[in-house]
Amino acid sequence: MTDNQLIQRTLHGEPDAFGVLVMRWERQIYGLALRVLSHEEDAKDICQETFLSAFRNLHKFRGEAQFSSWIYRIALNLCNTKLRRERSKPTFELDEEIEIPERWANPNVIDSHTAASREEVAGFVRRALKAIPPEMREVIVMKEYEGLKFEEIAEILKVPVSTVKTRLYTGLGQLRKRLEHLKDAL
Amino acid sequence: MKNAGENLHQEWREQLIAYIYQECTREEATRFEEHLGLCAECQRDVSEFSAVRNRLQSWQIKEYPHVRVEVKPSFLASLSQATRLLPLWGRVIGAAAAAVLVLAVFNADLRLGGQEGFRLSFSLLPQARPVSDVHATNPQTGAQDRTEILAVVNKLIDESEKQQARELQVKLTELRSQLESDHRVNLVKFSEGLKRDQRVQLEQFRRSIALAPDLTWGNLRDASDSQSR
Numbered sequence: 001m002t003d004n005q006l007i008q009r010t011l012h013g014e015p016d017a018f019g020v021l022v023m024r025w026e027r028q029i030y031g032l033a034l035r036v037l038s039h040e041e042d043a044k045d046i047c048q049e050t051f052l053s054a055f056r057n058l059h060k061f062r063g064e065a066q067f068s069s070w071i072y073r074i075a076l077n078l079c080n081t082k083l084r085r086e087r088s089k090p091t092f093e094l095d096e097e098i099e100i101p102e103r104w105a106n107p108n109v110i111d112s113h114t115a116a117s118r119e120e121v122a123g124f125v126r127r128a129l130k131a132i133p134p135e136m137r138e139v140i141v142m143k144e145y146e147g148l149k150f151e152e153i154a155e156i157l158k159v160p161v162s163t164v165k166t167r168l169y170t171g172l173g174q175l176r177k178r179l180e181h182l183k184d185a186l
Numbered sequence: 187m188k189n190a191g192e193n194l195h196q197e198w199r200e201q202l203i204a205y206i207y208q209e210c211t212r213e214e215a216t217r218f219e220e221h222l223g224l225c226a227e228c229q230r231d232v233s234e235f236s237a238v239r240n241r242l243q244s245w246q247i248k249e250y251p252h253v254r255v256e257v258k259p260s261f262l263a264s265l266s267q268a269t270r271l272l273p274l275w276g277r278v279i280g281a282a283a284a285a286v287l288v289l290a291v292f293n294a295d296l297r298l299g300g301q302e303g304f305r306l307s308f309s310l311l312p313q314a315r316p317v318s319d320v321h322a323t324n325p326q327t328g329a330q331d332r333t334e335i336l337a338v339v340n341k342l343i344d345e346s347e348k349q350q351a352r353e354l355q356v357k358l359t360e361l362r363s364q365l366e367s368d369h370r371v372n373l374v375k376f377s378e379g380l381k382r383d384q385r386v387q388l389e390q391f392r393r394s395i396a397l398a399p400d401l402t403w404g405n406l407r408d409a410s411d412s413q414s415r
Contacts (some may be wrong), residue, residue: 031250048255144243168199169203
């Protein structure tokens with residue numbers, strides 16, 4: 001059954017049909033929220049709020065765009081609201097400086113025993129992603145982890161495709177700088 | 187000239203991104219590869235961006251929580267669904283009942299005719315209509331009605347009083363007959379008791395006479411005298 005058919009059933013009073021939509025898209029939405037926010041609990045909350053908001057506003061869904069684009073947009077809007085609130089709070093983490101383990105400072109000492117594990121690299125990637133501006137981060141997340149096409153990302157963000165490509169280029173450039181020390185790690 | 191150069195470079199950047207993500211046509215890819223052979227900066231970007239992309243893939247989510255979303259249809263949605271199940275006449279009756287309920291809740295007051303013409307008013311608080319307002323348009327009719335109402339009330343009071351008097355009379359009669367009956371029973375009992383005593387005394391007297399053969403009127407008188415002394 002397609003997303004649109006499930007939407008129609010939900011609108012005709014079958015909440016179970018919406019449950020199928022949730023099961024179909026919860027992993028993608030959680031993944032997007034986690035990688036944009038870099039916080040598990042916040043990602044869970046955003047995921048839940050996304051589906052609740054989608055349910056409440058389902059009658060507004062025109063069906064012109066794909067349901068996935070629509071729900072990604074809701075999730076990203078909620079993420080951005082969350083990030084704006086976080087930014088307005090006073091924080092002591094003024095800079096997302098990445099601490100480099102001493103053993104990696106000298107590339108000569110890296111061998112099979114000291115090389116970074118995949119989990120360690122994942123931790124650095126996570127922090128590096130969190131450090132770049134949100135508009136670049138969300139494009140990279142949608143492209144790299146959700147595997148969306150440029151057109152789909154442009155549709156979700158309501159920006160031209162060229163803007164998506166530019167953000168990707170700039171974002172990858174910033175990540176390159178932040179992950180430079182991992183050049184020999186994997 | 188500088189702007190033209192920047193624009194050209196910007197175009198190659200977009201082509202680069204399309205190339206590394208393989209979202210370009212065969213012709214675009216060929217054209218970019220030709221450029222790549224001549225541009226060291228793009229060569230470096232392609233190489234390093236590929237490395238960055240590899241590292242990004244190291245962050246994989248191991249566990250996905252199940253998102254619990256409880257959706258309940260709203261009151262209106264439930265009502266709408268229930269309404270759809272009803273036949274047309276059922277919906278009409280339901281709508282009429284709902285309208286009457288709403289009018290009752292808001293104390294709707296509908297008036298037709300009179301000096302005010304048509305008037306429809308609502309109020310959340312029930313408003314007691316003053317007596318003077320009932321017949322404000324015709325005072326004579328009001329006075330006549332009041333007299334009639336007073337007459338009816340007085341009549342009702344009279345009937346009530348008469349009824350009470352009748353009931354009291356019945357109770358008194360019953361009480362009296364009860365008392366008389368009790369009195370008769372007591373008299374009969376007393377009379378019977380008295381007769382029994384007299385018979386016993388008479389019998390004793392007869393026996394005493396029978397036991398005294400020499401009794402004469404003179405002895406009897408002496409005995410009576412001595413007894414009285």
